[in-house]
Amino acid sequence: MSADPQVPLRADARRNRDQIIAAARSIFSDFGPEVPMEEIARAAGVGVGTLYRRFPDRDALIRAVAVDNFARVLDDARQAAEQEPTAWLALVRLLHQSVELHLSVQLAMLSKKAHEILKEDPAIASLRDELLVELEAMVRGAQREGTLRPDVAEGDVALLFALLLRQLESRSPEVTRLSTERSIAIMIDGLKAQPGTPLPGRPLSRHDIH
Amino acid sequence: MSADPQVPLRADARRNRDQIIAAARSIFSDFGPEVPMEEIARAAGVGVGTLYRRFPDRDALIRAVAVDNFARVLDDARQAAEQEPTAWLALVRLLHQSVELHLSVQLAMLSKKAHEILKEDPAIASLRDELLVELEAMVRGAQREGTLRPDVAEGDVALLFALLLRQLESRSPEVTRLSTERSIAIMIDGLKAQPGTPLPGRPLSRHDIH
Amino acid sequence: MSADPQVPLRADARRNRDQIIAAARSIFSDFGPEVPMEEIARAAGVGVGTLYRRFPDRDALIRAVAVDNFARVLDDARQAAEQEPTAWLALVRLLHQSVELHLSVQLAMLSKKAHEILKEDPAIASLRDELLVELEAMVRGAQREGTLRPDVAEGDVALLFALLLRQLESRSPEVTRLSTERSIAIMIDGLKAQPGTPLPGRPLSRHDIH
Amino acid sequence: MSADPQVPLRADARRNRDQIIAAARSIFSDFGPEVPMEEIARAAGVGVGTLYRRFPDRDALIRAVAVDNFARVLDDARQAAEQEPTAWLALVRLLHQSVELHLSVQLAMLSKKAHEILKEDPAIASLRDELLVELEAMVRGAQREGTLRPDVAEGDVALLFALLLRQLESRSPEVTRLSTERSIAIMIDGLKAQPGTPLPGRPLSRHDIH
DNA sequence: TATGAATGAGATTTCATTCAT
DNA sequence: CATGAATGAAATCTCATTCAT
Numbered sequence: 094m095s096a097d098p099q100v101p102l103r104a105d106a107r108r109n110r111d112q113i114i115a116a117a118r119s120i121f122s123d124f125g126p127e128v129p130m131e132e133i134a135r136a137a138g139v140g141v142g143t144l145y146r147r148f149p150d151r152d153a154l155i156r157a158v159a160v161d162n163f164a165r166v167l168d169d170a171r172q173a174a175e176q177e178p179t180a181w182l183a184l185v186r187l188l189h190q191s192v193e194l195h196l197s198v199q200l201a202m203l204s205k206k207a208h209e210i211l212k213e214d215p216a217i218a219s220l221r222d223e224l225l226v227e228l229e230a231m232v233r234g235a236q237r238e239g240t241l242r243p244d245v246a247e248g249d250v251a252l253l254f255a256l257l258l259r260q261l262e263s264r265s266p267e268v269t270r271l272s273t274e275r276s277i278a279i280m281i282d283g284l285k286a287q288p289g290t291p292l293p294g295r296p297l298s299r300h301d302i303h
Numbered sequence: 304m305s306a307d308p309q310v311p312l313r314a315d316a317r318r319n320r321d322q323i324i325a326a327a328r329s330i331f332s333d334f335g336p337e338v339p340m341e342e343i344a345r346a347a348g349v350g351v352g353t354l355y356r357r358f359p360d361r362d363a364l365i366r367a368v369a370v371d372n373f374a375r376v377l378d379d380a381r382q383a384a385e386q387e388p389t390a391w392l393a394l395v396r397l398l399h400q401s402v403e404l405h406l407s408v409q410l411a412m413l414s415k416k417a418h419e420i421l422k423e424d425p426a427i428a429s430l431r432d433e434l435l436v437e438l439e440a441m442v443r444g445a446q447r448e449g450t451l452r453p454d455v456a457e458g459d460v461a462l463l464f465a466l467l468l469r470q471l472e473s474r475s476p477e478v479t480r481l482s483t484e485r486s487i488a489i490m491i492d493g494l495k496a497q498p499g500t501p502l503p504g505r506p507l508s509r510h511d512i513h
Numbered sequence: 514m515s516a517d518p519q520v521p522l523r524a525d526a527r528r529n530r531d532q533i534i535a536a537a538r539s540i541f542s543d544f545g546p547e548v549p550m551e552e553i554a555r556a557a558g559v560g561v562g563t564l565y566r567r568f569p570d571r572d573a574l575i576r577a578v579a580v581d582n583f584a585r586v587l588d589d590a591r592q593a594a595e596q597e598p599t600a601w602l603a604l605v606r607l608l609h610q611s612v613e614l615h616l617s618v619q620l621a622m623l624s625k626k627a628h629e630i631l632k633e634d635p636a637i638a639s640l641r642d643e644l645l646v647e648l649e650a651m652v653r654g655a656q657r658e659g660t661l662r663p664d665v666a667e668g669d670v671a672l673l674f675a676l677l678l679r680q681l682e683s684r685s686p687e688v689t690r691l692s693t694e695r696s697i698a699i700m701i702d703g704l705k706a707q708p709g710t711p712l713p714g715r716p717l718s719r720h721d722i723h
Numbered sequence: 724m725s726a727d728p729q730v731p732l733r734a735d736a737r738r739n740r741d742q743i744i745a746a747a748r749s750i751f752s753d754f755g756p757e758v759p760m761e762e763i764a765r766a767a768g769v770g771v772g773t774l775y776r777r778f779p780d781r782d783a784l785i786r787a788v789a790v791d792n793f794a795r796v797l798d799d800a801r802q803a804a805e806q807e808p809t810a811w812l813a814l815v816r817l818l819h820q821s822v823e824l825h826l827s828v829q830l831a832m833l834s835k836k837a838h839e840i841l842k843e844d845p846a847i848a849s850l851r852d853e854l855l856v857e858l859e860a861m862v863r864g865a866q867r868e869g870t871l872r873p874d875v876a877e878g879d880v881a882l883l884f885a886l887l888l889r890q891l892e893s894r895s896p897e898v899t900r901l902s903t904e905r906s907i908a909i910m911i912d913g914l915k916a917q918p919g920t921p922l923p924g925r926p927l928s929r930h931d932i933h
Numbered sequence: 934t935a936t937g938a939a940t941g942a943g944a945t946t947t948c949a950t951t952c953a954t
Numbered sequence: 955c956a957t958g959a960a961t962g963a964a965a966t967c968t969c970a971t972t973c974a975t
Contacts (some may be wrong), residue, residue, distance in 0.1 A: 105955090106955085109956090123415060124416070125335075125413055125415075127337060129947085129948060129949085130948075130949065130950085131948075131949090131958095134958095140952085140956060140957040140958055140960065141949090141957080141958070141959085142951090142952085142955090142956060142957050143955080143956055145949090145950070145951080146955075146956080149950095150949080150950080151949075156972075175969070203956095205332075205333065205334055205335075245489075249489075253489065277454075278491060278493075279459075279463065279491060279493035280490060282492070282493040282495055283488075283489035283490055283492040285492030293488060312938080313936095313938070313974095313975070314973075314975085315938070315939090316937085316938060316939090319938085321941080339964085339965060339966085340965080340966065340967085341965080341966090349939075349940085350939060350940045350941060351941075351966090351967080352938095352939060352940050352941065352967095352968085352969085353938075353939050353940070355966090355967065355968075356937095356939075357938095359967090360966085360967080361966080388972075445936085500938070523954070523957095523958080523959070524954085525953075525954075525959070525960090526958085526959060526960090529951060529960085532842065543835065543840040544835055544836075545755075545835075546948095547757060549943085549945085550944080550945065550946085551944080551945090559960070559961085560960060560961045561945090561946085561961085561962075562763065562946095562948085562959095562960060562961050562962065563959075563960050563961070565945090565946065565947075566958095566959070566960075567959095570945085570946080571945085624755055625753060625755075626754070639763040654944085664970060665905075665909070668898075668902075669902070669905055669906075669909070672902045672906060673906055673909065673920075674904060676886050686971080688878075688927065688931050688932075691923070691925075692878075692879070692882045692927060693926070694923045694924065695875075695879055695922050695923060695924060696879075696882060696883055696886060697884075698913075698920050698922050698923060699875075699879070699910065699913035699914060699922070700909065700910060700913050701913070701920060702912070702913040702915025702917070702919040702920055703908075703909040703910050703911070703914075704909060704913075705919070707912070709912040709915070709916075710908050710911060710912055712905050712908050712909070713901070713904045713905060713908060714901040714904060714905055717898065717901065717902060717905070721895075721898045721902075721953095722898075735934095736934085739935090759968085759969060759970085760969075760970065760971085761937095761969075761970090764937095769935075769936085770935060770936040770937055771936080771937070771970090771971085772935060772936050772937065772972090772973090773934085773935055773936075774934090775970090775971070775972085776934080776935080778972080779971095780971080781970075
């Protein structure tokens with residue numbers, strides 16, 4: 094679920110590493126990827142020195158958090174595919190579980206800088222590809238089932254996700270939850286196979302997303 | 304279109320002020336609200352000193368840009384309402400013009416920090432309210448026309464906008480444009496008065512958005 | 514002798530802290546409390562960063578120097594009281610040792626700004642009060658002995674000190690020393706119990722000095 | 724009373740110049756000679772441009788204020804010498820009038836920087852010399868009269884003045900006034916011809932004061 | 934000529950990263 | 955190994971001075 098385990102790592106070191114990633118995930122997600130390293134260290138309950146021993150610089154930490162997150166989402170996607178009776182339902186479930194996706198996307202797309210960092214990383218590239226393959230299967234499946242409009246591809250869906258997942262901060266939790274749910278529902282309605290407006294352009298595939 | 308003119312301001316000063324806001328809009332929009340002030344000054348073709356004379360600190364600049372932007376969008380909304388034959392078409396046009404909205408929303412909602420700054424500012428609060436009033440009229444109109452699903456309110460639409468407008472950086476411009484257009488179309492389809500999934504919760508009004 | 518030790522502080526950090534205060538004392542005393550922080554850091558043999566880690570801003574440094582200084586003077590006063598055979602002699606000795614007081618007073622009273630900063634600080638307030646209590650004892654003692662004119666109180670003496678200690682910069686060191694000694698002597702003569710001019714007003718007590 | 728009138732100067736320009744000097748005197752005296760030029764301009768009711776047209780830089784302004792002040796004090800000294808029946812009384816009166824001296828001394832001695840500036844200026848040097856000559860006359864006279872202790876010279880008195888005149892800011896105006904009066908009285912008692920402590924060193928003449 | 938806008942050098946402050954304890 | 959102190963480069967901000975209006 095995390096990554097790059099090289100050498101097994103002693104138990105306490107392991108624990109530190111996990112605490113750091115957890116702290117970083119939460120802080121990045123709340124304040125963006127520019128927070129002082131010391132802040133993250135404090136939140137993780139370790140000294141900066143320890144943080145730097147584990148992650149040589151900020152970029153490495155960002156990468157590690159992203160890898161961890163993509164891995165979680167990939168897990169989710171696979172479980173959904175396996176457990177849901179139809180591809181459409183798997184897709185819908187994934188959309189609703191998307192809170193997890195949140196950070197990945199945030200990191201991947203929010204700040205230009207973070208994106209530069211992540212798009213270099215092969216570990217991330219490969220996870221992202223696996224995720225898109227999974228998504229492609231769902232999309233094709235749901236189209237075969239006749240439930241998903243035929244003029245979209247996995248790229249469209251991924252990008253729609255991406256939009257969604259930029260959680261809207263800073264209003265009451267109740268409204269946040271409600272608004273997320275309702276936005277998802279509206280989007281899902283827009284995705285349903287139905288007359289509707291013909292979409293402009295061409296279906297966006299996973300190859301359109303760098 | 305801009306704001307807070309206090310004392311008329313000499314012609315050259317005025318020009319500089321406008322250049323600074325324009326530069327800041329563009330740079331904030333591309334790199335977020337943390338870029339060095341010197342960068343912004345350079346892009347505006349003035350010295351840092353000038354920037355600071357006009358805007359005592361970064362927050363003041365962020366506020367000024369947001370005010371300017373909200374004012375533009377409000378303009379757009381009013382023109383759309385006036386010129387389009389139906390409320391639904393006005394709404395659709397506004398959604399498509401939403402690239403303008405981009406920055407307002409980005410600034411208003413993207414980073415927790417920026418949001419804190421903006422939500423204090425009375426000028427912004429009042430512009431935002433005017434905008435939501437405008438939107439409310441469109442929504443009610445379109446529902447009366449029978450084109451907009453009846454279980455949404457202006458808050459829903461605003462939040463949907465907001466999602467949309469977080470332009471997805473960092474892919475080819477062609478894909479960016481395409482994806483934006485297609486996402487809008489899908490959302491619009493989702494908004495159409497039609498069977499569809501009943502939405503969870505209750506319509507979100509403008510009073511639900513702080 | 515210094516102050517506010519919160520957590521014990523590592524040996525090297527402690528050493529740095531002391532060096533910074535020493536350097537600041539000397540530089541403030543020579544050039545006033547506006548010298549560039551970098552100057553102070555250099556004089557202390559540390560980087561600016563270190564200085565700022567220890568003292569979050571200039572005010573904090575000023576406060577720390579003042580606390581350190583008041584503490585020294587209080588020490589001096591107590592030793593004088595204990596070791597000298599008469600209160601009068603203790604007072605005279607304190608006056609002559611007053612070069613130490615120099616900076617405290619300079620900082621406390623010289624620049625309006627510095628004074629604002631210091632008068633907030635409870636640590637300084639309490640040290641100053643202790644010092645004035647000490648002084649009051651000397652004054653009362655010397656008056657009982659019949660050596661000090663009866664129409665003064667500790668406030669008068671403190672203010673006289675304060676004047677004196679604003680060392681006159683900027684002439685040859687020899688003249689500086691001489692002039693200080695001579696001024697003290699003249700003032701002491703003025704304080705001796707004698708016919709002399711009756712003083713205007715009323716004795717100023719320590720409650721007259723904020 | 725002011726200085727360096729080169730060309731007569733138009734009436735309004737003259738007025739501006741005087742306002743600036745008055746404002747600068749008051750502000751320097753309250754906050755030291757480092758206040759922003761803009762502050763001074765504002766207090767004088769003119770733009771910075773005007774200030775700079777009159778005084779090419781801060782040093783020139785400091786010099787002008789000092790010249791103006793020394794001139795006033797010299798006037799006072801001469802009047803005292805002329806109008807008082809004895810040299811001693813003239814001296815005492817001058818001491819009491821010393822509040823006027825305040826700024827001169829403050830500027831002349833307070834900040835090392837200001838002192839550097841002033842000691843270069845020939846106009847000031849000559850005013851100061853005239854003042855010290857005046858003082859020397861009083862001192863000698865009072866010694867001849869037998870009222871002033873014989874082991875002091877005009878340098879001692881000037882330096883004692885100087886100390887005094889660093890008015891102690893920042894307590895209640897009543898205490899300030901009282902304390903000044905009482906300190907002067909104590910010093911005068913200390914200066915009276917009397918047994919007293921023999922002073923250390925040698926009389927300081929005006930040649931000891933650079 | 935008076936004004937106040939523009940400039941940029943320098944001061945303050947922050948923080949990523951290294952390194953002694 | 956973990957810690958947190960030290961460093962200095964880079965950012966923020968201020969202000970003396972010049973110059974367009």
